[in-house]
Amino acid sequence: MSVRPLVIIPDNRLRLVSDPIVRVDARVRALVDDMFETMYDAPGIGLAAVQIGVPERIVTVDVGKRRAKEEEGDEEGEKNPIALINPEIVSASEDVSVYQEGCLSIPDYYEDVERPARVKVRYMDLNGEIQEIDADGLLATCVQHEIDHLNGVLFIDHISKLKRDRVIKKFTKAAKERATR
Numbered sequence: 001m002s003v004r005p006l007v008i009i010p011d012n013r014l015r016l017v018s019d020p021i022v023r024v025d026a027r028v029r030a031l032v033d034d035m036f037e038t039m040y041d042a043p044g045i046g047l048a049a050v051q052i053g054v055p056e057r058i059v060t061v062d063v064g065k066r067r068a069k070e071e072e073g074d075e076e077g078e079k080n081p082i083a084l085i086n087p088e089i090v091s092a093s094e095d096v097s098v099y100q101e102g103c104l105s106i107p108d109y110y111e112d113v114e115r116p117a118r119v120k121v122r123y124m125d126l127n128g129e130i131q132e133i134d135a136d137g138l139l140a141t142c143v144q145h146e147i148d149h150l151n152g153v154l155f156i157d158h159i160s161k162l163k164r165d166r167v168i169k170k171f172t173k174a175a176k177e178r179a180t181r
Contacts, residue, residue, distance in 0.1 A: 004034050017055075018056050036081055045142055047059070048150055050149055051149060057150050058083070059083070059149075061142050062082065064081075087146075088147070092116035097141065098113065100113075113141075
């Protein structure tokens with residue numbers, strides 16, 4: 001397992017539509033291991049493969065510690081890692097929730113985003129078996145955020161154009177400054 005570098009906006013790879021995984025093999029499992037290592041190191045609660053430069057339909061999430069902290073004030077909540085391969089939302093609630101989202105590919109920027117409060121997601125697990133998960137609360141938000149990544153959509157696409165343009169301008173300027181050093 002190794003920590004991989006994160007892809008940061010305005011990198012165009014974040015707008016790629018990721019390719020489906022045909023079969024789960026040792027390469028996919030090793031990639032998932034690297035994704036968890038990278039996600040925990042960042043630290044984050046979700047990561048899409050495209051965020052480490054691999055445009056494949058793989059997502060890792062773990063809201064266990066964050067959920068325990070929110071619900072019980074427990075800083076040391078249990079890990080609950082979930083790897084979702086070829087995830088797809090098969091149903092979503094009409095009621096919505098708002099969470100302040102951030103993104104490892106858009107460091108230190110947070111904004112309220114409204115999404116369906118509950119979703120049912122079908123995916124393949126690390127054994128290649130089809131699974132379904134009913135997600136609500138933070139897990140629902142996180143899974144939707146990461147599936148968006150697989151489709152080239154960023155959480156800033158869910159906020160006003162003015163705010164989105166400001167964020168993109170800020171990160172574009174920072175990228176140009178880094179390139180000239």
